[in-house]
Amino acid sequence: MPEENTEVKEVKEVKEVKKRMPRKEENSVFVGRRPTMNYVMATMMILNKGVDCTVKARGRAISHAVDVCEILRNRFLKGTEYKGITLSTEQLEGENGQTNNVSSIEIVLAPPK
């Protein structure tokens, strides 16, 4: 039954995409490969509501996330403070089923008082 097979495959693919996609949480920005300024603006919009913002990144994007926070603090929203920085390791499933360890960072920013 080739039709059934493809169906199963599709379901599996959706699952994998979900796993790899960062959960979209409120008041958090997930830094990836887009231009730095996009993330700076997204973070600033959240902080301007007067609430904390969590900037997250994995792997090589970690340096990028630090850039986003530093540019924001030095140029756009002076007085923004680091409330907490957490480093951890996440297990990602690769395309061939093997798991890869990847470092991640979560930076909690508090808006200026």
Add this chain to the structure above:
Amino acid sequence: MPEENTEVKEVKEVKEVKKRMPRKEENSVFVGRRPTMNYVMATMMILNKGVDCTVKARGRAISHAVDVCEILRNRFLKGTEYKGITLSTEQLEGENGQTNNVSSIEIVLAPPK
């Protein structure tokens, strides 16, 4: 006086190299482009003395420094704790005299108890 000129140039070059070289501080590891394991081992040797170790990095090496700390904590010296993480911006002088802002990280690790 061409000779004098070269002398002045040389002195300037030495100064620039000094500026770009990280200060070698005790009990700290500056992460750059060498293999990850080199830095993991260097950090482990310091922590094994029973003292805190500061892992530093700039720019793209920030992700690398996080990898070093996470590999150390998960595989080599379980129980190592993050004592403090500092993000900042450093001004580096480029080759043509202009200054570049570059993000930096300092991760203080405490040995397992």
